[in-house]
Amino acid sequence: MRMSYPPWPKGKKLVHLDLKGAPPRVEYLHRLIELFSELGVDGLLVEYEDVFPYDGELKLLQATAQPAYSRDEVLSMQEFARSKGMEVIPLVQTFGHMEFVLKHRSMWHLREVAHCVGTLNPHREEGVKVVMEMLRQVVELHPGLSTLHIGADEVYMLGEGEESKLWLASPGRTVEQLFLSHVTKVARAVKEAWPHMTIIMWDDMMRGMSLDTLKASGLVGLVQPMLWDYTPNLDVSKTVSLLEKYCSAGMADLWAASSFKGSTSVYTCVTSTQRHLDNHLQWLKVAASLSPAVNMKGIAITGWQRYDHLSVLCELIPVAIPSLAVCLQTLLHGQFSAEAQSKVTGKLGISSVEVETMEMTCVADTVFPGRRLAELIVELNALLNSEDIRFFENSMFVRGWFSPYQRQRKTVTPLITMQIHNQASLFLATLQQKVEAVREEMAKLYPDSTVQEWIEEHVSPVTAPLQRITEDVAACLKEMVP
Secondary structure (H helix, E strand, O other), X not given: OOOOOOOOOOOEEEEEEEOOOOOOOHHHHHXXXXXXXXXXXXXXXXXXXXXXXXXXXXXXXXXXXXXXXXXXXXXXXXXXXXHOOOEEEEXXXXXXXXXXXXXXXXXXXXXXXXXXXXXXXXXXXXHHHHHHHHHHXXXXXXXXXXXXXXXXXXXXOOOOOHHHHHHHOOOOOOHHHHHHHHHHHHHHHHHHHOOOOEEEEEOHHHOOOOHHHXXXXXXXXXXXXXXXXXXXXXXXXHHHHHHHHHHHOOOOEEEEEEEEEOOOOOOOOOOOHHHHHHHHHHHHHHHHHOOOOOEEEEEEEEEOOOOOOOOOOOOOHHHXXXXXXXXXXXXXXXXXXXXXXXXXXXXXXXXXXXXXXXXXXXXXXXXXXXXXXXXXXXXXXXXXXXXXXXXXXXXXXXXXXXXXXXXXXXXXXXXXXXXXXXXXXXXXXXHHHHHHHXXXXXXXXXXXXXXXXXXHHHOHHHHHXXXXXXXXXXXXXXXXXX
């Protein structure tokens, strides 16, 4: 039996574009925005990181492995989104997850602790100046901007730096106050520079704070917390209690953040729609349980491309489009009803909402942008994870007649070794054919650096052992066969 709840309450439905990995080519980005609009999205939460065209002293923040978007491209993306009735809200990290800033040698001294690349030292005025200059450049390149997200999640190792330890040594001071003092300083500076700006921030660093601490924090009336939980078994009562606590503290304007991709594991390649559907059903339960005093401003449906700046790629957007469409329809209907399912499959031209089992039901021109790449990734992923290929080194013949000991001493049985070589070569040829198809299709949608990274991440670990086997066989046979 399908569970049914009231549709998501009045408020914006944002799609999060995480551009710190696999930034789509601008043409593809426009096609995605058009699809998002057709699916009922109200706005974009855009996390640029190093693909933003920072200038002046911040030019070093621009990506080198891949080109940053140009100023004209950033403006055209906004203009196109607005033409589709969608708001663009930039997300700029200002405390935690500042790896893309603090990885640079000239910024090392601004870290809270030397071995934590993500957390800013809250005691250095220079750090606040860097943050404010980042915000200034982003706001300047978003004409008419009314809402800004200042991040502030997962501020790891806060309080562990020498300056923080000295600060905390004074009686009554806590790590909570240290966090709040920096965020309040940034939020006030934003309000001073742009008085009409609405400020959103992640909520996780405030979850353990008491009601009195939140009330006295200085953030009341300054920020709107965005509570994030991407799990399929989200704890409804705990989440409701948190939202009610923020509301009681005076922060009644609140946001939710769910997930349509990028939150299963750090290296996931193919999206599970069911997992993200379950997450949204739990969020619907939360929304249905809130008191009228809580003003839900909206929900950001996140699509993480990396867990942080220095981690590997999560699923690419094309394989997650069915998941996104399902999540949106679930919010609109209060359940994933037969009607919702029909709208998704009809709109995307697919037979199943699970990308691994979808079959195209419409001609290419009517299906979702990137669908060919999604199909190819699913096919290649299945091949890469097939037991015959993944565990070829552990097969009976390789372990029995071509072990590391035998390879080193070149004491092999030529007949069986040649069979091993033939099988490994066949697997390599099959994989290479699929990889080339993926490479060609991916290059249409993503920069070459993304194509290279994706292949090295997902394909090379599987092909490298096969390649070694074929090379070792050739070397052994030279010693064994006239």
